[in-house]
Amino acid sequence: xxxxxELKANAAGxxxxxxxxxxxxxxxxxxxxxxxxxxxxxxLRPVVAALATAVPQVTPRAEVRDRVLGSGAGLKTSPYTFHxxxxxxxxxxxxxxxxxxxxxxxxxxAARLQRQVADLQxxxxxxxxxxxxxxxxxxxxxxxxxQAVAPGARARALWSRSRGLVFTAANLxxxxxxxxxxxxxxxxxAPVSAGLLTTDPAGGGSQYYMTPADIAPxxxxxxxxxxSGGVPAxxxxxxxxxxx
Amino acid sequence: xxLLAALAxxxxxxxxxxxxxxxxxxxxxxxxxxAAGLYDRHARSLYSLILRIVGDETExxxxxxxxxxxxxxxxxxxxxxxxxxxxxxxxMARSRSIDRVRxxxxxxxxxxxxxxxxDQMPDSQPDAASAMLDEEQTRLVQRALGELPLLQRIAxxxxxxxxxxxxxxxxxxxxxxxxxxxxxxxGLLKLRDVLKRPNxxxxxxxxxxxxxx
Numbered sequence: 043x044x045x046x047x048e049l050k051a052n053a054a055g056x057x058x059x060x061x062x063x064x065x066x067x068x069x070x071x072x073x074x075x076x077x078x079x080x081x082x083x084x085x086l087r088p089v090v091a092a093l094a095t096a097v098p099q100v101t102p103r104a105e106v107r108d109r110v111l112g113s114g115a116g117l118k119t120s121p122y123t124f125h126x127x128x129x130x131x132x133x134x135x136x137x138x139x140x141x142x143x144x145x146x147x148x149x150x151x152a153a154r155l156q157r158q159v160a161d162l163q164x165x166x167x168x169x170x171x172x173x174x175x176x177x178x179x180x181x182x183x184x185x186x187x188x189q190a191v192a193p194g195a196r197a198r199a200l201w202s203r204s205r206g207l208v209f210t211a212a213n214l215x216x217x218x219x220x221x222x223x224x225x226x227x228x229x230x231x232a233p234v235s236a237g238l239l240t241t242d243p244a245g246g247g248s249q250y251y252m253t254p255a256d257i258a259p260x261x262x263x264x265x266x267x268x269x270s271g272g273v274p275a276x277x278x279x280x281x282x283x284x285x286x
Numbered sequence: 287x288x289l290l291a292a293l294a295x296x297x298x299x300x301x302x303x304x305x306x307x308x309x310x311x312x313x314x315x316x317x318x319x320x321a322a323g324l325y326d327r328h329a330r331s332l333y334s335l336i337l338r339i340v341g342d343e344t345e346x347x348x349x350x351x352x353x354x355x356x357x358x359x360x361x362x363x364x365x366x367x368x369x370x371x372x373x374x375x376x377x378m379a380r381s382r383s384i385d386r387v388r389x390x391x392x393x394x395x396x397x398x399x400x401x402x403x404x405d406q407m408p409d410s411q412p413d414a415a416s417a418m419l420d421e422e423q424t425r426l427v428q429r430a431l432g433e434l435p436l437l438q439r440i441a442x443x444x445x446x447x448x449x450x451x452x453x454x455x456x457x458x459x460x461x462x463x464x465x466x467x468x469x470x471x472x473g474l475l476k477l478r479d480v481l482k483r484p485n486x487x488x489x490x491x492x493x494x495x496x497x498x499x
Contacts, residue, residue, distance in 0.1 A: 051464075054471040055452050060445040062453060089477045092427040093446045094331075094376040097338040101330050106347050110329070110354045111321055185341050190432055228436060230460045261459050262440055280432070285440060285448070286458075 044068065046076070053082040057090045098193030180204060184263045186284030188213070195245070197282045199263040201227070207236055207251040211265065214245040214281060222270045223281065225251065229258035238272050239265065261285065302327075306371035313361040321358055328372065329354075332379045339383035339447050349386060353379045384449035423481055430480040438473035441466055 052069045055061045061069060073080055181202050188195030197211035209225055217223055225236040234257060241247040265282040306327065312320025332353060337346040356378055364371070431439060437459070444450045444458060452470070456463045 051467045051471060052452075054474045055445070055467060057474075058442070058445040058470070059449075060451050060455070060470075062451050065452075085478055086474050088423070089427060089474055089481065090446065091373060091376075092424045092477075093431070093442075094335050094373075094380060095424050096428040096431050097334050097447075099330060099334045100337055102333040102347060102350060103343075106333075106350060107325060107329065109347075110325055110351050111318065187338060187341075190428065228440075230437070233436070258460070262436070264436075285444065 049076075050079055050082065053079055054086060057083055057086045098188050098190070100193070182260075182286055184260070184284045184286050186211075186263060186265065186282040188282060189280050191215075191279050192281045195282055197263075197265065197284065199225075199284065201253070201260060201263075203253075203255065203257065203259075207253050207263075208248070209236070209239065209251065209263075210246075210248040211239060211241065211282065212244075212246045214241050214247070214265075216243070216245065217241065217267060217270075220270050221267050221278075222272065223247075223265050224268045224272050224276070224278075225249075226264045226266065226276055227253055227257065227260045228262040228264055230261055231258060233264065233276050235272065235274065236263075259286075302372070303370055307364075307366050310357075310361040310364050310371065313358055314364075320361075321354075324357065325354060328375050331372070332375055335376060335379050336383045339380065339449075340386050345386065346383075349379070349382050352382055356382075388449055426480045427477050430477050434473050434476060438469045438476075441469045442473045445470060 049069060049072045052061055052065055056066065056069050073083065181200055184199040184201065186197035186199065192215055194213045195211065196213060197209065200208040207227065214223060223239040223241065225239050226233040227236050236251040236253060237249070239247050239249055262283060262285045264276070264280055266276045266280050267278040268276070306324065309320045309324040313324065329350065333346060333350050336349045337343065340346050340349060353375065357375060441455055441459065444455045450458065452466055453463055456466045459466065
């Protein structure tokens with residue numbers, strides 16, 4: 043039987059839904075007879091509900107709306123009705139319209155391909171020096187999310203204890219004069235600086251960092267904005283945070 | 287841009303809820319416009335939460351579609367006295383997203399967790415849905431979350447957005463279980479305290495000052 047203080051320590055986990063089954067049962071039977079714990083649970087519920095919206099806000103692609111509303115029609119009709127083809131007078135001008143759409147589409151596609159090729163070439167040059175990391179047997183992948191200051195930013199860290207860290211970011215806002223982005227490997231003990239991250243005008247950047255071989259497993263990787271030379275411990279605003 | 291966003295948030299919660307309920311009634315009556323209305327009002331916030339949890343755009347789109355399919359299917363049975371439609375939708379989005387990441391973890395790690403099923407999660411209880419904050423309070427919580435000590439914040443995020451249990455978090459962070467519980471509790475209490483200022487919502491059950499028995 044747990045003491046009251048031990049039980050009360052579980053109130054937050056109960057509201058978050060992160061108790062193990064037996065802990066939850068024990069807490070629930072305690073809850074009916076303890077006004078103090080019931081009050082704590084009630085006061086934490088709205089806080090936990092707010093976590094649902096405390097994330098960077100991203101608009102889904104426009105196509106998703108069609109998919110969802112197409113399947114929404116499934117209330118009364120088949121979810122796949124929007125795939126059905128109907129014949130109509132449109133058949134007369136449709137081939138012409140289609141030809142125009144295809145021509146325009148092809149030009150746009152070619153331009154995009156060209157950009158992608160240039161981009162890939164640049165990446166390839168760097169990839170050669172980072173292949174060692176990517177092929178590491180102990181490779182771990184950590185995706186980072188843009189924080190409130192840069193909701194559109196994204197990054198991925200590929201980390202191997204034996205071979206180092208490959209870090210790729212996109213959509214970071216340009217660092218103001220006198221400031222630079224710094225990458226942190228956060229261990230359970232403390233954040234360890236991996237190094238500075240230089241970004242291109244589009245806010246992208248990819249870099250390889252050595253990390254100490256005796257470093258504890260990372261619990262997170264983060265990017266902060268710091269004075270341009272970098273700092274020994276993070277002081278600035280968090281732009282990207284991700285956990286394994 | 288910022289100003290527009292701020293103005294958009296000023297719609298009173300009650301009015302917003304009335305519009306949501308109207309959408310659900312139209313859906314129940316088989317009216318496509320209701321479905322489009324509900325989608326346009328909530329797709330962004332739901333997609334954002336789902337993407338935060340599953341971390342992959344294609345998968346997030348699938349989950350978003352599932353959530354709306356579920357909402358459209360249950361529109362007939364929606365009981366307005368249960369609380370905010372927004373909270374109900376967000377709760378479904380979180381449950382489905384966490385089911386996905388849990389299934390993924392089980393596949394990769396080849397073990398089955400003994401964490402409570404999501405249907406048993408406290409936030410799926412009806413009265414949790416009525417505990418929605420207004421926009422101003424939500425912003426306070428968001429800001430406070432960003433200001434928590436990193437390890438407190440990470441522990442809370444692992445619990446809420448990854449669906450990890452206390453003991454799984456302890457393993458992940460290489461910390462004693464008691465430390466993890468304390469960090470999570472201290473973090474949530476700090477978030478709660480920002481709400482205690484002017485418009486604090488009073489606890490639903492009793493008065494804490496009488497709860498010393």
